[in-house]
Amino acid sequence: MRYTLYLGCVIPAKELNYELSTKKVFEKLGIELKYLENFVCCGFPFESISEETWLRMASYNLALAENIGNDIVTMCNGCANSLIHANKIIKEDKEKREEINKFLTEKFNLSVSGKLNIKHIIHVLYNDVGLERIKENVKNNLNGLRFAVHVGCHIVRPSSYMNFDNPIEPEKMDELIEVTGAESVNYITKHLCCGNYARGINDKVSITLLRRKLEELKDLNVDALVTICPACYLQYEMGQLELRMKEKINLNIPVLHYPQVLGLALGIPVSELGFDQNKIKPKKILEQFK
Amino acid sequence: MILSLKLEDELKKLNSTLCYQCGTCTGTCPVARVEERFNPRRIIDKIKLYGIDSVLNNEEIWYCVECFICMEKCPQNVKITEIFFKLYEEVIKRGIKKPRKYVGLVKAIYSTGVSTGAYGGKPEAFSGLILKKREKMGLPKPVVKEEVAKTIIESTGLNKILED
Numbered sequence: 001m002r003y004t005l006y007l008g009c010v011i012p013a014k015e016l017n018y019e020l021s022t023k024k025v026f027e028k029l030g031i032e033l034k035y036l037e038n039f040v041c042c043g044f045p046f047e048s049i050s051e052e053t054w055l056r057m058a059s060y061n062l063a064l065a066e067n068i069g070n071d072i073v074t075m076c077n078g079c080a081n082s083l084i085h086a087n088k089i090i091k092e093d094k095e096k097r098e099e100i101n102k103f104l105t106e107k108f109n110l111s112v113s114g115k116l117n118i119k120h121i122i123h124v125l126y127n128d129v130g131l132e133r134i135k136e137n138v139k140n141n142l143n144g145l146r147f148a149v150h151v152g153c154h155i156v157r158p159s160s161y162m163n164f165d166n167p168i169e170p171e172k173m174d175e176l177i178e179v180t181g182a183e184s185v186n187y188i189t190k191h192l193c194c195g196n197y198a199r200g201i202n203d204k205v206s207i208t209l210l211r212r213k214l215e216e217l218k219d220l221n222v223d224a225l226v227t228i229c230p231a232c233y234l235q236y237e238m239g240q241l242e243l244r245m246k247e248k249i250n251l252n253i254p255v256l257h258y259p260q261v262l263g264l265a266l267g268i269p270v271s272e273l274g275f276d277q278n279k280i281k282p283k284k285i286l287e288q289f290k
Numbered sequence: 291m292i293l294s295l296k297l298e299d300e301l302k303k304l305n306s307t308l309c310y311q312c313g314t315c316t317g318t319c320p321v322a323r324v325e326e327r328f329n330p331r332r333i334i335d336k337i338k339l340y341g342i343d344s345v346l347n348n349e350e351i352w353y354c355v356e357c358f359i360c361m362e363k364c365p366q367n368v369k370i371t372e373i374f375f376k377l378y379e380e381v382i383k384r385g386i387k388k389p390r391k392y393v394g395l396v397k398a399i400y401s402t403g404v405s406t407g408a409y410g411g412k413p414e415a416f417s418g419l420i421l422k423k424r425e426k427m428g429l430p431k432p433v434v435k436e437e438v439a440k441t442i443i444e445s446t447g448l449n450k451i452l453e454d
Contacts, residue, residue, distance in 0.1 A: 007432055008404075009404035009405040009406045010405070010406065012406075012416065012420075012424070012429070012432045013404075013406040013415075013416055013417075013420050014406070016423060016424060016427055016429060019429055020427055020428075020429065023429075035430055035432075035433075037433035038433055038434070038435040038438075039432075039433070039434060039435065040399070040403040040404065040434060040435055040436070040438045040439040040442075041399045041403065041404050041405050041439060045392075045395045045399070045405055046395075046396075046399075046448065047375065048356060048374070048375040048378050048379075049375075049378045049379055049382050049392055049448075050379060050382070050446055050448045051375070051379065052446045053442060053443060053446045053448045056442045056445065056446070057439065057442055060438055060442065103445065107441055107442075107445070108438065108441075153355075153356075153357040153358060153359070154358075157357065157358035157359065157361070157362050158358045158361055158362060158371075159362060167362050168359070168362060168363070192320055193320040193355055193357040193359075195320070195355065196355075197355040197356055197357075198321065198353070198355050199391070200389075200390055200391030200394065201352050201353065201389065201391055202321075202325065202352075202353050204325070205321055205324055205325045205353065205355075208324040208325075209320055209321075209324060212324070274427070
């Protein structure tokens with residue numbers, strides 16, 4: 001298995017623990033990742049305010065990857081959503097495809113056909129590697145650890161083009177946690193949006209949504225919240241630091257990227273999974289794997 | 291007016307007129323749960339009754355977090371989130387409002403190719419500090435082609451949002 005890695009904006013700057021742990025896990029599972037060079041933003045932030053800008057940005061990145069030929073993998077829900085959506089339009093809408101190609105050829109001497117599959121790492125792990133092969137590779141059973149998963153919105157919705165898992169109550173992340181031997185804890189606010197997107201528009205909404213989930217998790221005494229999206233991760237980790245500073249609310253719930261959890265189960269040393277970058281330390285876990 | 295008619299046609303294609311006001315959207319909306327001023331059902335109703343001009347100046351339309359859950363659950367297949375996107379596009383095209391969040395995003399992506407620097411500080415894709423940290427962790431330097439983003443943003447006129 002070989003993929004082109006589309007890095008996106010947030011991860012390579014702020015979540016190096018996500019990038020590193022993904023790299024290590026993929027290496028361990030024998031999946032080759034080749035970084036896409038000369039990329040730009042996937043266009044996701046523009047989908048809501050300028051459809052044309054979004055489609056052009058996404059198509060440019062898709063065209064670059066088509067020249068290399070391998071399917072694309074990304075670690076971000078937003079990038080996956082944006083690129084999958086754009087790719088579907090390019091594949092299915094002849095008129096739009098011709099319009100885009102006229103633009104790409106003229107400006108960048110590139111063209112796009114929609115021939116690649118675009119995947120989030122979760123698609124690769126669940127569909128391509130599969131639970132069984134993951135299970136065969138588990139070296140450390142994580143039995144005894146209790147995780148709360150947060151899947152995020154854009155990896156499952158809109159289902160018309162995301163088409164992965166139940167769009168209202170997704171379950172595949174639970175399976176990916178449980179294959180490591182750990183428990184995926186059920187909780188009321190499990191499918192509640194993280195609120196990151198309200199930042200800069202209505203910060204109160206953003207903080208309230210964040211608190212709803214984290215306060216429930218505090219009572220449930222989980223070992224960590226596990227995410228697969230850089231925006232959700234940032235919201236839950238930085239949001240807790242903000243609550244501590246501004247409102248003296250100390251929740252102290254570690255937030256982990258899923259590949260950090262899987263990496264532990266696959267026997268990758270803690271020092272290679274970027275835990276030094278997690279701002280809220282998962283003490284119990286680090287003790288256990290010292 | 292002609293502009294509004296064309297947009298209203300587009301909204302019709304997103305099934306705006308099929309809404310029968312059941313309120314599933316508002317009932318399922320995470321924002322409406324914590325912010326009573328936000329009511330997607332009412333916004334769709336206003337569009338149906340009075341046309342889109344009646345909501346474009348509305349501060350609340352920007353409260354949507356784009357989680358798509360209302361769209362997923364709507365029994366009439368009204369593309370609610372996508373209707374909001376059309377409203378945003380129109381507000382920005384007409385220069386009615388320039389939301390701080392989006393100005394920041396456009397500015398960062400326009401000047402650096404990526405959104406990394408969108409939230410505070412000087413727009414910069416990857417600072418020396420980040421690059422050093424990456425190197426230490428054995429991660430390669432990200433290769434971004436910033437001028438591409440500039441060309442694309444100028445090609446659609448979205449850079450106008452940056453003008454005073």
